Amino acid sequence: MTVAPTDLALLAAPALRKGGVQAYIRRHPTIVIGAGLLGLMVLMALFAPYLGTVDPQALSPIRRLRWPSAQYWFGTDMLGRDVYSRTIYGARVSLTVGISVALLASGFGLAIGLVTGFSRWTDAIVMRIMDGLMSIPSILIAIALMALTRASMQNVIIAITVAEVPRATRLVRGIVLTLRELPFVEAAHASGTGFFRILWRHILPNTLPPLLVNGSFVAAAAMIIEAALSFLGAGTPPNIPSWGNIMAEGRSLFQVAYYIVLFPGAFLSLTVLAINLLGDGLRDALDPRLARRM
Amino acid sequence: MDRVNWGVFAYIVRRILATIPVMVVVALFVFSLLHLSPGDPAAIIAGDTATLDDIARIRQKLGLDQPLYIQFVTWVWHLLHGDLGISIFTNLPVSKLIAQRVEPTVTLTISTLIISIAAAIPMGVLAAWRAGSWIDRLVMVFAVIGFSVPSFVLAYLLIYVFAISTDLLPVQGFVSIRDGVRPFLSHIAMPSLALGLIFAALIARMTRASMLDVLAQDYIRTAQAKGLSNDRVLIGHALKNAAVPIATIIGVSFALLISGVVVTETVFAIPGLGRLTVDAILRRDYPIIQGIILVFSAAYVLVNLLVDLSYTFLDPRIRY
Numbered sequence: 001m002t003v004a005p006t007d008l009a010l011l012a013a014p015a016l017r018k019g020g021v022q023a024y025i026r027r028h029p030t031i032v033i034g035a036g037l038l039g040l041m042v043l044m045a046l047f048a049p050y051l052g053t054v055d056p057q058a059l060s061p062i063r064r065l066r067w068p069s070a071q072y073w074f075g076t077d078m079l080g081r082d083v084y085s086r087t088i089y090g091a092r093v094s095l096t097v098g099i100s101v102a103l104l105a106s107g108f109g110l111a112i113g114l115v116t117g118f119s120r121w122t123d124a125i126v127m128r129i130m131d132g133l134m135s136i137p138s139i140l141i142a143i144a145l146m147a148l149t150r151a152s153m154q155n156v157i158i159a160i161t162v163a164e165v166p167r168a169t170r171l172v173r174g175i176v177l178t179l180r181e182l183p184f185v186e187a188a189h190a191s192g193t194g195f196f197r198i199l200w201r202h203i204l205p206n207t208l209p210p211l212l213v214n215g216s217f218v219a220a221a222a223m224i225i226e227a228a229l230s231f232l233g234a235g236t237p238p239n240i241p242s243w244g245n246i247m248a249e250g251r252s253l254f255q256v257a258y259y260i261v262l263f264p265g266a267f268l269s270l271t272v273l274a275i276n277l278l279g280d281g282l283r284d285a286l287d288p289r290l291a292r293r294m
Numbered sequence: 295m296d297r298v299n300w301g302v303f304a305y306i307v308r309r310i311l312a313t314i315p316v317m318v319v320v321a322l323f324v325f326s327l328l329h330l331s332p333g334d335p336a337a338i339i340a341g342d343t344a345t346l347d348d349i350a351r352i353r354q355k356l357g358l359d360q361p362l363y364i365q366f367v368t369w370v371w372h373l374l375h376g377d378l379g380i381s382i383f384t385n386l387p388v389s390k391l392i393a394q395r396v397e398p399t400v401t402l403t404i405s406t407l408i409i410s411i412a413a414a415i416p417m418g419v420l421a422a423w424r425a426g427s428w429i430d431r432l433v434m435v436f437a438v439i440g441f442s443v444p445s446f447v448l449a450y451l452l453i454y455v456f457a458i459s460t461d462l463l464p465v466q467g468f469v470s471i472r473d474g475v476r477p478f479l480s481h482i483a484m485p486s487l488a489l490g491l492i493f494a495a496l497i498a499r500m501t502r503a504s505m506l507d508v509l510a511q512d513y514i515r516t517a518q519a520k521g522l523s524n525d526r527v528l529i530g531h532a533l534k535n536a537a538v539p540i541a542t543i544i545g546v547s548f549a550l551l552i553s554g555v556v557v558t559e560t561v562f563a564i565p566g567l568g569r570l571t572v573d574a575i576l577r578r579d580y581p582i583i584q585g586i587i588l589v590f591s592a593a594y595v596l597v598n599l600l601v602d603l604s605y606t607f608l609d610p611r612i613r614y
Contacts, residue, residue, distance in 0.1 A: 128315050128316075128319060129319055131315070131316050131319065132315070132316050132317075132318070132319020132320050132322070132323065133319065133323065135316050135317075135320060135549075135591050135594050135595050135598075136320055136323065136587055136590070136591045136594075137549040137550075137552040137553045137590060137591075137594065138549070138553065139552075139553040139556060139557075140552070140553070140556075140571075140586070140587050140590060140591075141323075141587075143556075143571065143575060143583065144324075144327050144583055144584075144587055145327070146575075147574075147575050147578060147580065147583055148327065148328070148580075220442070224444045225553075227444060227446075228444065228446065228553070228556075228557045231446055231557065231560070232556070232557065232560060232571075232572050232575060233572070233575060233576055234575045247446070247447075247450075251561075254450060254453065255458060255465065258450070258453075258454050258458060261450045262450060262451070262454065265444075265446075265447035265450060265451070266447075268444060268447060269442055269443045269444065269447050272442040272443075272444070273438070273439065273442035273443075276438060276441055276442050277438065280438065
């Protein structure tokens with residue numbers, strides 16, 4: 001009776017056992033590259049103070065707008081702050097926002113999706129609301145919410161989460177609606193398994209793999225939105241060095257000191273690329289049917 | 295014959311009616327934004343340096359001193375008459391401010407759509423036709439990278455390559471097509487490329503996936519067996535049948551395009567709706583932000599309505 005839920009785990013597992021690490025790398029190169037790159041970024045964010053950085057906020061007007069050199073790897077900005085240190089510390093903001101939003105949006109999506117999947121009455125109302133919210137581009141929802149609150153990282157996370165919950169909800173609801181009609185759930189029901197046990201043992205495990213894949217793409221989207229919000233002046237407060245903030249500060253100087261914008265931009269792109277590779281790989285590993293197509 | 299047409303007609307009417315609840319939710323969201331915020335919205339909009347008089351003036355201007363239901367009814371009533379309220383900063387009607395800024399944004403959106411669709415569909419078709427080859431790999435690498443580089447990062451990269459190192463294109467600005475085709479094209483090229491990459495990446499990927507499905511069908515083998523040229527098989531038989539998912543992804547990812555417009559216009563100093571949004575954020579001019587959300591969401595709903603209606607042409611087999 002528990003065949004179907006464990007199916008997905010079984011499909012991914014043999015790769016680990018057969019042939020060890022090398023076979024796994026050969027089979028899922030994108031997971032390994034993505035996870036490796038993302039791991040490096042996380043380590044960089046965690047150990048920012050030990051990576052040859054100085055205080056990212058330290059002003060030094062005499063040394064402003066220095067080009068990248070052996071002393072200032074990424075140069076200095078118009079206030080003489082070290083762009084290398086600011087970029088390394090900026091990883092903390094992006095990763096915190098990306099991971100928090102992915103966890104929160106998936107959590108809320110799971111909860112709301114499970115409820116709406118089982119209750120026709122709430123489904124009608126909640127899904128209308130979600131459809132409406134989904135037709136507002138996420139960055140505009142975030143901008144609208146940020147314009148009403150004070151700039152803080154917490155508010156940025158909340159604003160982007162609100163924009164990302166509808167898609168996760170839709171995903172979970174869709175899976176629940178399909179699953180509850182499947183024979184193994186019917187069989188469990190017929191053999192007297194209680195509602196919550198069916199939910200816990202049969203429905204929930206099947207929603208997790210797609211939710212995990214979706215979560216990785218939400219994290220990537222959240223990082224881009226955070227950077228865009230900060231770039232537009234509606235995101236992380238300027239006293240915290242985030243990649244979007246650094247780019248916003250370098251904007252007016254781009255023609256004389258383009259390095260201020262390009263370094264954080266490159267780190268942002270690399271991090272998003274890492275997460276997308278990981279997400280693609282996870283999808284291929286967890287859903288072989290889809291993998292063949294995409 | 296008659297019955298078929300009725301079916302399609304009924305579908306079109308139903309699909310148009312289905313946009314109403316969506317827009318009602320959007321309107322409710324936009325309205326309730328001001329009231330959901332913690333604290334006094336008038337005080338937040340007025341900013342830290344506002345006096346009590348300023349706050350009272352803003353409260354009165356936004357109608358926040360009225361009971362909630364009256365506020366809502368008045369707001370919807372005005373909305374239905376095309377009145378999006380008055381800008382706090384400039385005292386001009388929001389609808390007028392938006393109308394002034396529509397041209398650059400629409401132009402940029404259309405040129406981006408043309409460039410990315412024209413580039414992405416052939417890429418996807420080629421990748422699927424030569425699945426597993428180096429062309430396929432190249433297209434897939436392009437798709438993953440294109441999906442990962444945010445439009446404003448790419449925008450600066452393009453400016454660096456085409457405007458700073460080589461001086462081929464102007465750094466920023468917008469020229470209407472009425473003021474000459476050449477200056478128009480040279481100004482719109484970089485923003486369209488920057489904005490179009492992510493869009494093209496998605497379309498190329500979906501085209502490849504959809505084509506792979508179709509190319510595995512029996513009728514493709516039949517078409518090849520009866521001696522049709524590759525072009526005829528790929529375009530006439532395969533692409534035609536792969537069109538519905540491609541149209542869908544174009545509609546759904548239109549939201550990405552709108553998000554990108556706001557940021558790209560800022561980078562290239564294009565005086566469009568995106569620029570208006572950013573100015574409104576900086577001045578906390580809330581009626582403008584509300585108006586822009588309504589306009590952009592309506593555009594998104596409209597595009598997806600058109601995509602859904604296009605199914606009736608793209609795949610006449612679909613019965614409703």
